[in-house]
Amino acid sequence: MKKLFPLILILVTTILYSKTDDFSVISKKQFNSALFDITEDYDRTITAVGFAKEFKKDSTSSRVYTNAFDYLASQSGKYGSQMHIIKVDNKAKVLLSKSAHLHRFNEAVAVVKTPSNGYFIGGYTLDGSLIVAKLDSNANILYAKIFGTKNYDRMSNLVSLSDGGVLAVGFSITSRDTRDNMFETGLGNNDIYLTRFSKDGRILWSKKYGTKHDDRGIDAVEAIDGSILVITTTSYEKNRDVTIMRITENGNKIWLKQYKDEKNPDDLIVPRKIIRLRDNNFVIALSQYNSMQKEHVRFIKFDLYQNILIDKEIFTTYPSSISDIKEFSNGKLMAVGYVKDSFNTDGLVFVLDSNLVLLNQEHYGDDNYDAFKSLVILHNSQVGVAGMHTDNFSQESKMWILKLNQDGSIAQVSTNIGKFYDRLCSIFKDEIKKHKIVIKEDLSIEFVDNNLYFKTAKYKLTPKQKEFLDSFRKKLIPFLYKNREYIETLEVSGHTSSEWGVSDFSSSYLNNSKLSLNRSYSVLSYIFKNESKDIQKWLSKVVKGSGYSYSKNIEFNDIEDRTKSRRVSFKILLKHD
Numbered sequence: 001m002k003k004l005f006p007l008i009l010i011l012v013t014t015i016l017y018s019k020t021d022d023f024s025v026i027s028k029k030q031f032n033s034a035l036f037d038i039t040e041d042y043d044r045t046i047t048a049v050g051f052a053k054e055f056k057k058d059s060t061s062s063r064v065y066t067n068a069f070d071y072l073a074s075q076s077g078k079y080g081s082q083m084h085i086i087k088v089d090n091k092a093k094v095l096l097s098k099s100a101h102l103h104r105f106n107e108a109v110a111v112v113k114t115p116s117n118g119y120f121i122g123g124y125t126l127d128g129s130l131i132v133a134k135l136d137s138n139a140n141i142l143y144a145k146i147f148g149t150k151n152y153d154r155m156s157n158l159v160s161l162s163d164g165g166v167l168a169v170g171f172s173i174t175s176r177d178t179r180d181n182m183f184e185t186g187l188g189n190n191d192i193y194l195t196r197f198s199k200d201g202r203i204l205w206s207k208k209y210g211t212k213h214d215d216r217g218i219d220a221v222e223a224i225d226g227s228i229l230v231i232t233t234t235s236y237e238k239n240r241d242v243t244i245m246r247i248t249e250n251g252n253k254i255w256l257k258q259y260k261d262e263k264n265p266d267d268l269i270v271p272r273k274i275i276r277l278r279d280n281n282f283v284i285a286l287s288q289y290n291s292m293q294k295e296h297v298r299f300i301k302f303d304l305y306q307n308i309l310i311d312k313e314i315f316t317t318y319p320s321s322i323s324d325i326k327e328f329s330n331g332k333l334m335a336v337g338y339v340k341d342s343f344n345t346d347g348l349v350f351v352l353d354s355n356l357v358l359l360n361q362e363h364y365g366d367d368n369y370d371a372f373k374s375l376v377i378l379h380n381s382q383v384g385v386a387g388m389h390t391d392n393f394s395q396e397s398k399m400w401i402l403k404l405n406q407d408g409s410i411a412q413v414s415t416n417i418g419k420f421y422d423r424l425c426s427i428f429k430d431e432i433k434k435h436k437i438v439i440k441e442d443l444s445i446e447f448v449d450n451n452l453y454f455k456t457a458k459y460k461l462t463p464k465q466k467e468f469l470d471s472f473r474k475k476l477i478p479f480l481y482k483n484r485e486y487i488e489t490l491e492v493s494g495h496t497s498s499e500w501g502v503s504d505f506s507s508s509y510l511n512n513s514k515l516s517l518n519r520s521y522s523v524l525s526y527i528f529k530n531e532s533k534d535i536q537k538w539l540s541k542v543v544k545g546s547g548y549s550y551s552k553n554i555e556f557n558d559i560e561d562r563t564k565s566r567r568v569s570f571k572i573l574l575k576h577d
Helices: 068-075 417-427 429-433 463-482 505-529 533-542
Strands: 024-026 033-040 046-055 079-088 094-099 106-113 119-125 130-135 141-147 153-160 166-173 190-197 203-209 214-222 228-236 239-247 253-259 268-276 282-289 295-302 308-314 320-327 333-340 345-352 358-364 370-377 383-390 397-404 437-439 444-447 487-494 543-547 568-574
Touching: 046 119, 046 370, 046 383, 046 397, 079 119, 079 130, 079 397, 106 153, 119 153, 119 166, 130 153, 130 166, 130 190, 141 203, 153 214, 190 228, 214 268, 228 268, 239 268, 239 282, 282 320, 320 345, 333 383, 345 383, 345 397, 417 429, 417 437, 417 463, 417 568, 429 437, 463 505, 463 533, 487 505, 487 533, 505 533, 505 543, 505 568, 533 543
Parallel strands: 033 106, 033 370, 033 397, 079 106, 190 214, 268 320, 295 320, 320 370, 345 370, 487 543
Antiparallel strands: 024 397, 033 046, 033 383, 046 079, 046 106, 079 094, 106 119, 119 130, 130 141, 153 166, 166 190, 166 214, 190 203, 214 228, 228 239, 239 253, 268 282, 282 295, 295 308, 320 333, 333 345, 333 370, 345 358, 370 383, 383 397, 437 444, 444 568, 487 568
16 A cells, blocks of 8 residues: 655654645544544635544532433543534644533534634534534534434534535434324334524424435535435345435425446445536445455446436455545546555545546555545645544544645645746646656656666666756756755655565565665766755755655556656655745
């Protein structure tokens, strides 16, 4: 699996986010915490919600409790879960971190912006009630409504509507009472539960839907005509079906379509997210489990009239799942979730074209459990991501906010990065046009011309590589030197393919580590020796050679391109503004 951390010159113990310029914020909460949704504020800050667990001090109050959860929350020495909101600015500085401190243990699953720069927060109490709270721009609770049935309820999402209100999507243990005024169909284990709120927090309607089986509401989105598309699951025996339900703005069913995989009828399919595209069609992100219970990703694009337009499965080397997906203004999409092997789980990023073809994927995390839960497309086409991170040798999750570029690379904490990216693209426009190099928004530069790759096990520069490096350095180094007050580091990284004869894993990795360092040194020293002494003195302070071995090899459809993996890349890290 790809890692966020390189092997820097020698084998060392990796520390999460050793690059201080990466836009990555991990909470410092003492106990378990996580983030489940994220949004951008009108002042361009980022806000995310989830939960944090805090130590509950014993109380000497003489209050009489009739609810066990209320009593435990006030009296016990256990850890209580509370909705938590965190806000960060564009320098990755935490501006606000606040828990709700309601009487009952609770968790937040969704955040929706209000026109006044405040928030609707959706969640549930751990004893089975639903919560919708309205907050002002400073995260002060204006009101919190706890609602639901007499049975156990759970919220899956809170969806923004065009009238300024919100729709709570979830499920409820069946009342088994047909006289229940929310009852629509269904007498199964769980029924789909929807509640619509006005912009001022009034409940407009609550309705339940379902079959005699176990039905759960997962997500919803509003169509252009005001109707609402809801995705749900129906579970029975060994089956799990996906249901797409279209309802009116008042909650009346228009149509219902069940989706099964006819080619693989034994596979389990679980819907994760639905979005409306700019062309007013819809995309559902799903997880599909094969007969071996390996999880992979599926996307279905359909229109308002139940027609399936695209049905795309994406198979990855490791089990993968998508939790959220959003569309850029140029028609590309980004999806986030998790990917896991036998030893750890990482945050997963997919970049897709408008036909749902995978263009790029990235994995981020440490050697423990990391996962992305939600993303938001920001005003500048960067992406805010919320999720959870677990430190090495720890059992406690932490809240995690990451900012990415449109290509899936990690954004740097600098307002100058966009200017540098545009300028580099201008300086190297000929090389980009001729497909000799690729410049990414995180200011990394990849050599992609066939003449610039290294041969198997080789690290000495060829005449063609030297010829190109002469032209390349004459453009890059003067530009960096002229703007040296902004430059923190120029990293020259060597890479290898994964093979090494018949060596065992340990020998193969170490041999490739040495080879990648040698490739980095060959390029670094060639550039360094051909510069003036003034520039050499400056380079000695900022340049850094590193070897990634084969940890960042080039893959297409999970098949390694060994030729393209044998390369050297550059990355420019800027100082904080």
